[in-house]
Amino acid sequence: MEIWKHPSDVPSDLANTVVTIGIFDGVHRGHHAILAKTVAVAQEKHSYAIALTFDPHPRLVHNPDEKLNLVSSLEDRIQRLESAGIDAVYVQHYDLSYAELSPNDFIQHQLIDELHAGSVVVGEDVRFGQHNSGDGVFLLHEGTRLGLDVYLIDDLCDDDGRRWSSTWVRELLSKGDVGGAAHVLGRPHRIRGIVQHGFKRGRELGFPTANLTGNNLGEVPVEGVYAGWLVQKVPGTDANVYLPAAISVGDNPQFDGKQRTVEAHVLGRSDLDLYGEEIAVDFIEWLRPMVKFDSVDSLLHQMDEDLRRSAEILGVPVAKRVDPKSVTAGINLHLPR
Known part of the structure; x- marks a missing residue:
């Protein structure tokens, strides 16, 4: 084209x-x-x-x-x-x-x-x-x-007579209804951005994440945890790799965060080096609201459950949290063509 x-x-x-x-x-x-x-x-x-x-x-x-x-x-x-x-x-x-x-x-x-x-x-x-x-x-x-x-x-509408529109998509995303947004769009909702360095708390807990911040990501769904896909372009080609992910949107209330971020943890992977790379994130299903837990142990227990549910929704094998010592950010990942 x-x-x-x-x-x-x-x-x-x-x-x-x-x-x-x-x-x-x-x-x-x-x-x-x-x-x-x-x-x-x-x-x-x-x-x-x-x-x-x-x-x-x-x-x-x-x-x-x-x-x-x-x-x-x-x-x-x-x-x-x-x-x-x-x-x-x-x-x-x-x-x-x-x-x-x-x-x-x-x-x-x-x-x-x-x-x-x-x-x-x-x-x-x-x-x-x-x-x-x-x-x-x-x-x-x-x-x-x-x-x-x-x-x-003529304007096209759904079975209930509502006109398909981007305004309707924004409305659904503001409620975390990414499934409904996908119905209007005809595909999952996607945002796009450059992976930034964060506080690396996720890495320390066994959940290394690709962090997206800023005002140029597109329409980000309401704060919460989602199952979805991290979409990475294969270098030198027009092809994409879809990596199953648990995605959090919010300001990290467990650690009194101040900035809203989108953090995608690729299930079971500790070998990804995405810093400075443009990626996309596709939202598939809302899992739960973003809340502050009584302890880090309670948070970890819930995050383990988030991984399990994400794998179930995405139809991939269940993955556990990774060993923080195995995280190799900084080493280029060569994806198969």
Whole structure:
């Protein structure tokens, strides 16, 4: 799949492309239908299927003080669009100057002149142009005038009639319902970050962890302990390794922690060296709230149970806590290809 960020990146010999428009945060089930239609129309017309997306999120540009964590990073968003069959993604840098583009100019200059659109596929709630003044009805009208085929896709809902949305995903994650979030997304919720050095308390207790901190991880579920997967890229390839993990989200109340972190312990492994490496964490199931225990022994007993339940949920062999002396962080791990 091709990734374009400037008009000059777009091949000049393209014609009659099929373009879909959206932020596609999370690339959830509602997006899937729009993307499937985009790909189908492109195949029918023997043309390119293009997704026009925006970075940073427009809400963060218009309301810079707003706290908004994206459900998925731009990298994950692009990967999901590729998996859906999209041929190229145009990542439009969004700023206040771009936001002043009129709906007419957006259609003529960006969709037709820059992206060579012959067809556009969008959800019925589409908004575009200055002050979001362009909508589906306007797009249909202008499409007829300009010879642009426009496909408006009805909102898709679950069996109870609720519309699939990234807002719904955030709502579920705020309750720790990562299973529900996976239902809306069509896959487990994922965050991504760089592994940082921590206080190494987990290592000392036999539970070495990969620690993620900061405000750029994405939408982190509510504090608690989860079963999930640590996803590590195989060096030099596009392949990933999925490692079963028990994951804690919180500020470590047992040791009076002050900073909220995401700590993933790969079950039974003491040989991982992940410092400075970008990893992803997939959340599968909520296990329990984050609480302070009466003693470290009580904490250890509960953590042993967390390992057992995580292994059971993930369908892998049960692993016990590791010998702290066996932890080899600092030694490169060479994963099999």
